[in-house]
Amino acid sequence: MLKHPKRFIIYFTLNLMHIGNHLLSSTLPFFILFARSDLGLSYTDTGALIALFAGVMTVLSIPVGFYADKSYLVRFFLIFSGLAVMSFGWYLLTVVSTKFMVYVAFGIIGLGASGYHPPAAAMITDLFEADKGKALSIHQAGGMGTSALAPFLFSLFVEFSGSYISASWIVMGIGFALFLFGITIAFFTKLKGVNSHDVQDSKTVGSLGIFLTALILLPLAFTSLTNSIFKVSTTFMGLLFQDYGGLNNDLASLASTLTLGVAIIFILIGGLVTDYVSPIAAIVIASFATFLSGLALVTLPIYSNVYVLGFVIFLINSSFYISGPGTNTLLANRVPPKMRGKLFGSLFSLGQILSLITPILFGYLRDNVGIGSAFMMIFLLGGLVFILGILIWRQGNRTAMNSKTV
Numbered sequence: 001m002l003k004h005p006k007r008f009i010i011y012f013t014l015n016l017m018h019i020g021n022h023l024l025s026s027t028l029p030f031f032i033l034f035a036r037s038d039l040g041l042s043y044t045d046t047g048a049l050i051a052l053f054a055g056v057m058t059v060l061s062i063p064v065g066f067y068a069d070k071s072y073l074v075r076f077f078l079i080f081s082g083l084a085v086m087s088f089g090w091y092l093l094t095v096v097s098t099k100f101m102v103y104v105a106f107g108i109i110g111l112g113a114s115g116y117h118p119p120a121a122a123m124i125t126d127l128f129e130a131d132k133g134k135a136l137s138i139h140q141a142g143g144m145g146t147s148a149l150a151p152f153l154f155s156l157f158v159e160f161s162g163s164y165i166s167a168s169w170i171v172m173g174i175g176f177a178l179f180l181f182g183i184t185i186a187f188f189t190k191l192k193g194v195n196s197h198d199v200q201d202s203k204t205v206g207s208l209g210i211f212l213t214a215l216i217l218l219p220l221a222f223t224s225l226t227n228s229i230f231k232v233s234t235t236f237m238g239l240l241f242q243d244y245g246g247l248n249n250d251l252a253s254l255a256s257t258l259t260l261g262v263a264i265i266f267i268l269i270g271g272l273v274t275d276y277v278s279p280i281a282a283i284v285i286a287s288f289a290t291f292l293s294g295l296a297l298v299t300l301p302i303y304s305n306v307y308v309l310g311f312v313i314f315l316i317n318s319s320f321y322i323s324g325p326g327t328n329t330l331l332a333n334r335v336p337p338k339m340r341g342k343l344f345g346s347l348f349s350l351g352q353i354l355s356l357i358t359p360i361l362f363g364y365l366r367d368n369v370g371i372g373s374a375f376m377m378i379f380l381l382g383g384l385v386f387i388l389g390i391l392i393w394r395q396g397n398r399t400a401m402n403s404k405t406v
Contacts, residue, residue, distance in 0.1 A: 031093060
């Protein structure tokens with residue numbers, strides 16, 4: 001898969017930057033877990049903060065995707081500068097004393113996070129045209145593996161340094177160190193010309209009208225729904241393990257790491273299913289598993305058994321992981337290579353829309369109605385995911401039949 005030495009350098013660097021992006025993003029809920037007593041943060045605040053982070057990232061992902069199609073070096077600039085901005089946001093978290101400043105810091109971190117995924121996904125699908133599923137799944141596994149370790153790492157940083165403020169300094173330092181590493185690689189390596197579709201040489205980029213067709217909109221809607229459920233899981237699982245599983249901060253962080261970490265194998269399974277069966281097969285499997293996880297939330301004894309709670313959260317995370325390579329590859333196959341920056345900008349923007357709402361709504365329902373109503377919301381979203389999975393499957397069958405008759 002990596003026959004060109006420069007491709008290895010680029011792919012390795014992208015994976016390292018992805019690890020940094022996810023570390024600085026995925027530790028945010030656990031900053032809240034450790035800081036909520038000092039700063040007076042409720043479930044509603046938690047949902048609003050994560051929604052603010054996701055909202056800024058969502059709004060900016062489309063313009064980032066359009067700008068990323070200008071050249072390969074522009075894509076790298078967006079990735080590296082994003083890490084620098086995220087590091088600055090974490091610096092602000094080291095000096096916050098009010099709830100308002102926490103909101104400001106989360107917004108700045110969302111600004112930096114918007115610079116990674118559209119250009120990076122476009123570069124990877126371009127570099128590995130014939131092996132997109134495997135390349136994307138390995139890349140996603142690195143990011144999600146970091147997300148899985150983030151609860152444990154932040155807890156470890158707190159233990160090592162003595163406070164969540166000092167732990168925040170460590171997170172900031174890691175982000176800035178990766179930024180410097182990326183700049184060094186870009187400076188000493190000529191990156192242009194290693195891919196088969198150099199975006200800078202494009203004179204015709206195709207019609208933007210394809211983004212308004214069902215071939216693109218259905219997978220985008222599927223991604224938006226699965227992202228929204230996964231966002232609730234990653235935002236609240238530490239609090240759920242603490243409040244309903246009876247675990248302390250450290251054990252809640254460890255349980256979160258385990259439920260995310262063990263599920264990561266399903267990213268690789270999703271990549272294999274995508275390349276050796278089809279992207280739609282991975283989507284259908286994920287849609288069924290998502291529906292089952294929502295059903296389990298409203299039927300199993302979540303409140304009285306930490307192991308059952310952990311299993312259901314594991315199932316939610318696994319369902320999301322297996323769908324990623326399938327949806328990304330399916331969408332990449334449906335647009336010209338020179339439009340993939342715009343595609344993944346749309347994917348990481350429009351695909352995140354519901355993620356702005358669901359954490360807020362989940363937190364509000366839990367605080368004001370009850371945890372049962374919050375779980376019912378996840379069940380209903382899971383039902384919609386299952387319906388969309390069937391529609392994408394039927395759409396794929398119709399497309400295949402039409403291509404045979406032409």
